[in-house]
Structure formats: C-alpha cells, structure tokens
Amino acid sequence: MLERMGNPPPRIAETSSGILNSVGLQNPGIDYFIEHNLPWLKEQNTVVIANIAGGTHDEYYEIARRLDATDVDMIELNISCPNVHEGGIAFGTSCMGVENITKLVRRATSKPLIVKLSPNVSDIGEIAAAAEASGADAISLINTITGMKIDIKTRRPLLKNNTGGLSGPAVLPVAVRMVWQAAARVSIPVIGMGGVATWQDAVEMLLAGACAVQVGTANFTDAYAPLSIIGGLDNYLNENGFKSVREIVKKVEIWQ
Amino acid sequence: MPYYQDDYKIEENDTSNSSCFDIQVYCPEIANAAKAGQFVHIQCEGKILRRPISICEIDKKAGTIRLVFDIRGDGTRWLSKQEEGAFLNILGPLGNGFNLNETAKKALFVGGGMGVPPLLEAAKAFKGKADAILGFKCIDNSMLIDDFNDVCSKVIVMSDDGSLGEKGFVTSLLCDRITKNKYDVVYSCGPTAMLKSVSEITLENNIACFVSMEERMACGVGACLVCACKVKENDKEAYKHVCKDGPVFNAKEIVW
Structure with a gap:
C-alpha cells in the first residue's frame, strides 16, 4: 500500500543450482505505481498483472480496490512472500488464512484474480482448493522456498535478512510436484512457475497441469530465456503432433 | 541507453599476475555504446548469476573493451581460464558511467585494489591533467600502474605492507594531496571502508566526489x-x- 524500503543488502546469494533472494517487496506504493509505472506498462502492448501485498487485511483490500479502478488487466494476490515480516506468507500458509484474504480481496475487485501460493505448506492441494472456493479465478505456484546460506569463514548468513527465498533449477522438481497436486484439486487455471529455465522444464510444467508458465530466475542467466523456451515448445509440439500447448496440459500419465 | 546480449570473442588474454586477469573482448556494439565507469555482465559456465565486471578501457575504433578482474570465486576462476578465441556471453554496457562533464578541470582518481580498473578509462578523458592515488594490498596484487602513468600527470602508488610505493592506505595521503592541490573533483572506487573515508575527506574539504559502488x-x-x-x-x-x-x-x- 505504502512505499516499502525493502531489506538491507546483501539481498542475494548463489546456491547449488539456485539463488536465494531477500528483496523484501521493495516498491514505491500503490499510488505511485498507478501514477508513474502503470502508464508505461500499458504502452508495452502486453497483459499487465499487478502483484499485490499488504501488511494487513485492510491494506490488501484497499490496494485491490484502487487497482480495480485502473486499466490493470489482472491482479495477483501475493500471500507467499517469505521476506517480509508482516503480511505476505503469514496469510498463505493455512487454509483459513487463504480463505479470509481471498474472499476479502474478491469483494474489492471484479478483475481476474490470481492467488499466488506458497510452497512452504504441508498440503498444497488443500490450500489450492481453499483459494478456488474463496473466489480465485486462477492460482499461481510456486513462490520461493524459504532457505538459508551461511558463509563458513565469517560464520554469518550471506543474506542480511538471514533467510531468503530459493528459486532457480533447484526448485523445479518441487514446483512440478506441487503444480501436479494443486491441478488435481481445482478446475480453475493453474499458472506454473519455479525453476523453469528450458523448454523441457516448461513441458514438464504443462504436463503436470499448468495452463501457463512463468519464468523468473532464468532471465538472470539469459535475457532471451523466455524466447528460447517458446521456440523449443513450438518444436516439441510440432514433432509430437500437437496443435496447441492446451493439448498437453495435465497430460502426465501417472503410474498406478 | 542501449545494451546488448551476445557471444563475444576474447581477442587477447594477458594475465598480468597470479591474482588477476586482463582480457580484451571484441564486442563492437558494446564498445560503441560504452562509457567510462560502466560494466558488463558475463555468463559463467554452471552459474545462474552473471558476474558483473567493470569496463577498464574502451576502444571504439577497434570495437573492443578491456576487462581486468580479480579471481574471487568459482565464476571468476572459470572466466580467468577462458583463452584467446573463446567466446563469452556478455550483457552490456550496463549502469551509469562517471559524469565526465568536468573534463576541463583538475581531477584526482583514488583507487583501491580491484577498484583501480574502472577508473582508467575515466582518467584518460582528462588528457594528462588528472592525478591518481592507487593502493594495493602488496606488490603481488598491483595492476595497471604503467597504464595510469601513461594518462595521468602524477601517480602515487601505495601498498598496505610497503612492498610497493609508500606504505599505508590511500586515504592517509588523500588529505595532504587535496589540501596542497586544487582538485575540483575526486573519482574513487575500491573497498567500501576506503570509499567511506574518501567520501568523508572530500566532503570536509568541499570537493565534489563520485564513487563507484559494488x-x-x-x-x-x-x-x-x-x-x-x-x-x-x-x-x-x-x-x-x-x-x-x-x-x-x-x-x-x-x-x-
């Protein structure tokens, strides 16, 4: 809602096949975003999804209400950030928490509402079902997995925030498993993310049940990663006689 | 500001000593767009994060940039082993360079360790009118002294252990230099503790100071x-x- 300063640096650490970040949702606040960032985003000729996080229920409601009056295309409810002390993940790790916040924000906006889920839960299927039952139009997962890296020379955590969110190829198998479990429980679209770096990873996500795939960390290694993934997906579909990615969504053949 | 990502060829690899590497990369688009003080982001095999390396020299005519860097971990160790003719995936030029609008005036460059390379191209812009204080841990860690002597009117070299030039930190001489000489601007790069001292000394003496941070x-x-x-x-x-x-x-x- 208001400007967030974010966490002190270092905010990033490299791990085996992954990275930990602890940015802490640094952002200029909703009013600044609507006035200064949104006009530029709308000029980019693409769908604009605003990811929102408040410190309290009231803040979530108010942010969604203000965005509802703009030309943002969709709203993604962030109830899974591991790097802020208030809000974020606090609302996303129990079914009751997910239900309450989703129902509240649902009342604040008629725009398509995506709920971004945390992997730091014991039963992702239950959480996904709670989001759908509370009015979510789609779910996206996974956000990062809480992790920690310690510098053995200084005996201090590498991140100033001590812990951070793990992303990158290291989390792909966890993400694929959770997308599969969540997709089995809901009929709304599932957006899959978490460690997707290649077209093969994207195919796995689609087979597991994702209708769309997001790419984050891979952009740090290669700014063209999303384009390579799209190209590779097209070839895979052609070679296997599929006309559209829709034909492979949720088509994993599970061993009985 | 334009930046590019592509595979670019290492034209020369001159190891200046055991702890740092010195390469020339043929990347005409990047060289053409680059300014003193900017950096490039280099992909290292097996690493998710690129390694940011400051640009030491730019030769727009030849289409090359010179990169001098320290071996700090696995990523830079891999980089140091890449031979002439090998290709590096480089993203750049990135960041804002030094503000060199004041080239007519008298400048002092203060570099410490790996903070020395990013200052060279900026020092060249002062066409012999600038001075430099360069500090290193010891003689084995020294670099680019001849290069600075070629482009500066006076170069003072210091080392922590006295194995090269005067013994002590660059900041111990800084007070003396800036009270005796009428510098209009100080440009500095090096360890944070050094930059903090340089900043305090220049502010006390009312001299403009620009620091390159990491x-x-x-x-x-x-x-x-x-x-x-x-x-x-x-x-x-x-x-x-x-x-x-x-x-x-x-x-x-x-x-x-």
Missing part, C-alpha cells in the same frame, strides 16, 4: 532490485540500485 547483483538492468545501496533522498533514506542508478553515485548521496 553490491551483490542479479539482473544487472534494474529489474530485480537486489543490489541495494542506501542513499539519502529528499531528507529520507531509500534504497537505490547499483546496477541501474549506479554503479557511480555522488558520494554525498550515500548512507555509509
């Missing part, structure tokens, strides 16, 4: 908000980002 970085283009640097902005503290707002900052902005 922080653990991910995207390099201002998107991920990882490389935070605390600054004073309109009488309050805020985090700017080394990759996009820096790496060069006005020293009086920084909250040390």
Whole structure:
C-alpha cells in the first residue's frame, strides 16, 4: 500500500543450482505505481498483472480496490512472500488464512484474480482448493522456498535478512510436484512457475497441469530465456503432433 | 541507453599476475555504446548469476573493451581460464558511467585494489591533467600502474605492507594531496571502508566526489532490485540500485 524500503543488502546469494533472494517487496506504493509505472506498462502492448501485498487485511483490500479502478488487466494476490515480516506468507500458509484474504480481496475487485501460493505448506492441494472456493479465478505456484546460506569463514548468513527465498533449477522438481497436486484439486487455471529455465522444464510444467508458465530466475542467466523456451515448445509440439500447448496440459500419465 | 546480449570473442588474454586477469573482448556494439565507469555482465559456465565486471578501457575504433578482474570465486576462476578465441556471453554496457562533464578541470582518481580498473578509462578523458592515488594490498596484487602513468600527470602508488610505493592506505595521503592541490573533483572506487573515508575527506574539504559502488547483483538492468545501496533522498533514506542508478553515485548521496 505504502512505499516499502525493502531489506538491507546483501539481498542475494548463489546456491547449488539456485539463488536465494531477500528483496523484501521493495516498491514505491500503490499510488505511485498507478501514477508513474502503470502508464508505461500499458504502452508495452502486453497483459499487465499487478502483484499485490499488504501488511494487513485492510491494506490488501484497499490496494485491490484502487487497482480495480485502473486499466490493470489482472491482479495477483501475493500471500507467499517469505521476506517480509508482516503480511505476505503469514496469510498463505493455512487454509483459513487463504480463505479470509481471498474472499476479502474478491469483494474489492471484479478483475481476474490470481492467488499466488506458497510452497512452504504441508498440503498444497488443500490450500489450492481453499483459494478456488474463496473466489480465485486462477492460482499461481510456486513462490520461493524459504532457505538459508551461511558463509563458513565469517560464520554469518550471506543474506542480511538471514533467510531468503530459493528459486532457480533447484526448485523445479518441487514446483512440478506441487503444480501436479494443486491441478488435481481445482478446475480453475493453474499458472506454473519455479525453476523453469528450458523448454523441457516448461513441458514438464504443462504436463503436470499448468495452463501457463512463468519464468523468473532464468532471465538472470539469459535475457532471451523466455524466447528460447517458446521456440523449443513450438518444436516439441510440432514433432509430437500437437496443435496447441492446451493439448498437453495435465497430460502426465501417472503410474498406478 | 542501449545494451546488448551476445557471444563475444576474447581477442587477447594477458594475465598480468597470479591474482588477476586482463582480457580484451571484441564486442563492437558494446564498445560503441560504452562509457567510462560502466560494466558488463558475463555468463559463467554452471552459474545462474552473471558476474558483473567493470569496463577498464574502451576502444571504439577497434570495437573492443578491456576487462581486468580479480579471481574471487568459482565464476571468476572459470572466466580467468577462458583463452584467446573463446567466446563469452556478455550483457552490456550496463549502469551509469562517471559524469565526465568536468573534463576541463583538475581531477584526482583514488583507487583501491580491484577498484583501480574502472577508473582508467575515466582518467584518460582528462588528457594528462588528472592525478591518481592507487593502493594495493602488496606488490603481488598491483595492476595497471604503467597504464595510469601513461594518462595521468602524477601517480602515487601505495601498498598496505610497503612492498610497493609508500606504505599505508590511500586515504592517509588523500588529505595532504587535496589540501596542497586544487582538485575540483575526486573519482574513487575500491573497498567500501576506503570509499567511506574518501567520501568523508572530500566532503570536509568541499570537493565534489563520485564513487563507484559494488553490491551483490542479479539482473544487472534494474529489474530485480537486489543490489541495494542506501542513499539519502529528499531528507529520507531509500534504497537505490547499483546496477541501474549506479554503479557511480555522488558520494554525498550515500548512507555509509
């Protein structure tokens, strides 16, 4: 809602096949975003999804209400950030928490509402079902997995925030498993993310049940990663006689 | 500001000593767009994060940039082993360079260790009118002294252990130099503790000072908000980002 300063640096650490970040949702606040960032985003000729996080229920409601009056295309409810002390993940790790916040924000906006889920839960299927039952139009997962890296020379955590969110190829198998479990429980679209770096990873996500795939960390290694993934997906579909990615969504053949 | 990502060929690899590497890369688009003080972001095999390396020299005619860097970990060790003719995937040029609008005036360059390379191209712009104080841990860690002698009117070399030049830190001579010489501007790069001292001394003496900062970085283009640097902005503290707002900052902005 208001400007967030974010966490002190270092905010990033490299791990085996992954990275930990602890940015802490640094952002200029909703009013600044609507006035200064949104006009530029709308000029980019693409769908604009605003990811929102408040410190309290009231803040979530108010942010969604203000965005509802703009030309943002969709709203993604962030109830899974591991790097802020208030809000974020606090609302996303129990079914009751997910239900309450989703129902509240649902009342604040008629725009398509995506709920971004945390992997730091014991039963992702239950959480996904709670989001759908509370009015979510789609779910996206996974956000990062809480992790920690310690510098053995200084005996201090590498991140100033001590812990951070793990992303990158290291989390792909966890993400694929959770997308599969969540997709089995809901009929709304599932957006899959978490460690997707290649077209093969994207195919796995689609087979597991994702209708769309997001790419984050891979952009740090290669700014063209999303384009390579799209190209590779097209070839895979052609070679296997599929006309559209829709034909492979949720088509994993599970061993009985 | 345009930046490019592509595979670029190493034209020369001159190891100057055992702890640092010195390469020339043929990358005409990057060389043409580059300014003194900017950096490039280099992919290292097996690493998710690129390694930000400051540009030491730019030869727009030849289409090359010179990179001098320290071996600090696995990524830079891999980089150091790449031979002439090998290709590096480089993203750049990135960041804002030094503000060299004041080239007519008298400048002092203060570099410490790996903070020395990013100052060379900027020093060249002063066409022999600038002075430099270069500090190194010891003689084995020294670099670019001849290069600075070629482009500066006076170069003072110092080392922590006295194995090269005068013994002591660069800041111990800085007070003396700036009271005796009428410098209009000081440009500095090096360890944070050194930059803090340089900043304090120049501010006390009312001399403009620009520092090139370093922080653990991910995207390099201002998107991920990882490389935070605390600054004073309109009488309050805020985090700017080394990759996009820096790496060069006005020293009086920084909250040390």
